[in-house]
Amino acid sequence: MTKNFKEFPYDDKTTHILLPERFETIEKPVTAIVIGAGRRGYVYGQFASQYPQQFDIIGVAEPNPIRNQRYATTHKIPAENCFLNWEDVFTRPRFADAVIIASPDRLHVGPCLAALKAGYHVLLEKPIAPSEEECRQILEASHASGKIVAVCHVLRYAPYFRKLRSLIRSGAIGELISIQHLEPIEHVHMTHSYVRGNWKNSTTTTPIILAKASHDLDILRWLVGKPCTAVHAFGGLRWFRQENAPEGSTHRCTDGCKVEEECPYSAIKIYHKLRERTYVFDLPEDKDAQGDYIMEQLRTTDYGRCVYRMDNDQPDHYVANLQFEGGVTASFSLQAFTSYEGRRTRVMGSHGDIVGDMTEMVITSFQNGKKEKWAETTDLHGGGDFRLMADFVMAVHANDPNMLTSTLEASIESHLMGFAAEKSRKEGIVVPVQC
Ligand SMILES: NC(=O)c1ccc[n+]([C@@H]2O[C@H](COP(=O)([O-])OP(=O)(O)OC[C@H]3O[C@@H](n4cnc5c(N)ncnc54)[C@H](O)[C@@H]3O)[C@@H](O)[C@H]2O)c1
Structure with missing residues (x-):
């Protein structure tokens, strides 16, 4: 029943992930159509390959012919269920239980509304939509349809964050007073996704506070x-700008750039030498051909362009202060310039504190000074990706949205907080949040 993860081109490491016993007892697979067979689409496909008795992908919509064909082959999808565009899926009457929307940020609203209208349950990638109005439109449509809409806020399903929440709820550190939370993007990840990559421009995708930090x-x-009652944010694009381009640098790293060798963002180094994040190129199967293929991509796509000469606008540093009902506060920091990834959280309570980094946390009691340590090593968003999928499959199977924690209703508030943060950052004011 278990397939080898090696066939999956993006993450070939995983660890044992415990899923609820109830999941294992599902006797007939929930069926789904995947819209967008990119990186996230593959993660959900990986889940289907691991748990074929519970979950079956029977349709795909993907304009990239290589991805479309690879996905169809991996999941044995019949030709009549392979589409080049999400709209084509809905020209047919409903033929699966659910639709998974893993298309780019600006292509969530259309497929989500169409899927609900056609009677599908929906697993919707975050961000829900680029504007508050569209988020509310989706919420209304989900109420009218009575179907499940789960948002891929996968961190809610990660054991680390579940543990953190249950400790706070149990009073382990007394009354919650404040939280300090850091999302270190890591400098190369920043350039890959938010300077050169798909999310480089907030006007064609969504602002980074949603694209990267709706989870946080x-x-x-x-x-x-x-509920959050008010937000105050600062930040901007400080470094990845034309005026910071080093002398001797060129439009592309492949144009004979004089500082290519010492530049931490050299595309030749990242993609060709180190072969990092090359999934964006859909590499040919033939390993011997891959090197030349990557160099050609660097000469022709945005991934080969100089990070100081892009049409990017996403902030590379962003801080937000949040106030919650009852007076709890949180300070959030989203930072490009780190050498590491992995969220760090400090929780301050009246009788103790918790310090954690997604792999472990230390709980200290102020009453007796005792320290307790909790640790777990998982991947795929701290184990959240597969647990979300298991909960979604169980919820669809039982037609019961209460089996999920990241329903649309629950998830929409984070987006309102994000829109408020953007308004605050741009206008320099404290913005109230009305949920
Ligand atoms: N939950 C998370 O933790 C998480 C992590 C990363 C990304 N995301 C979100 O998931 C979504 C997908 O991100 P990704 O990293 O997989 O991006 P991606 O670019 O790898 O995949 C998106 C895919 O959608 C396809 N697509 C484009 N137009 C389409 C259309 N008209 N119909 C159908 N498919 C179309 C693209 O060709 C591409 O293959 C984005 O909204 C992103 O913000 C969520």
Whole structure:
């Protein structure tokens, strides 16, 4: 039943992930159509390959012919269920239980509304939509349809954050007073996704506070357990700008750039030498051909362009202060310039504190000074990706949205917090959040 993860081109490491016993007892697979067979689409496909008795992908919509064909082959999808565009899926009457929307940020609203209208349950990648109005439109449509809409706020399903929340709820550190939360993007990841890559421009995708940090705002809201009432944010694009281009640098790293060798963002180094993040190129199977193929991509796509000469606008440093009902506060920091990834959280309570980094946390009691350590090593968003999928499959199977924690209703608040943060950052004012 278990397939080898090696066939999956993006993450070939995983660890044992315990899923609920109830999941294992599902006798007939929930069926789904995947819209967008990119990186996230593959993660959900990986889940289907691991748990074929519970979950079956029977349709795909993907304009990239290589991805479309690879996905169809891996999941044995019949030709009549392979589409080049999400709209084509809905020209047919409903033929699966659910639709998974893993298309680019600006292509969530259309497929989500169409899927609900056609009677599908929906697993919707975050961010829900680029504007508050569209988020509310989706919420209304989900109410009218009575179907499940789960948002991929996968961190809610990660054991680390679940543990953190249950400790806070149990009073292990007394009353919750404040949280300090850091999302270190890591400098190369920043350039790959938010300077050169798909999310480089907020006007064609979504602002980074949603594209990268809707998870963090959602987790803060979830940990505090009360609505956010106001936000105050600062930040901007400080470094990846034309005026910071080093002397001797060129439009592309392949154009004979004089500082290519010493530049931490050299595309030749990242993609060709180190072969990092090459999944974006859909590499040919033939390993001997891959090197030349990557160099050609660097000469022709945005991934080979100089990070100082892009049409990017996403902030590379962003701080937000949040106030919650009852007076709990949180400070959130989203930072490009780190040598490491992995969220760091400090929770301050009246009788103790918790310091954690997604792999372990230390709980200290102020009463007796005792320290307790909790640790777990998982991947795929701290084990959240597969647990979300298991909960979604169980919820669809039982037609019961209460089996999920990241329903649309629960997830939408983080987006309102994100829109408020953007308004605050741009206008220099404290912005109230009305949920
Ligand atoms: N939950 C998370 O932790 C998480 C992590 C990363 C990304 N995301 C979100 O998931 C979504 C997908 O991100 P990704 O990293 O997989 O991006 P990606 O670019 O790898 O994949 C998106 C895919 O959608 C396809 N697509 C484009 N137009 C389409 C259309 N008209 N119909 C159908 N498919 C179309 C693209 O060709 C591409 O293959 C984005 O909204 C992103 O912000 C969520």
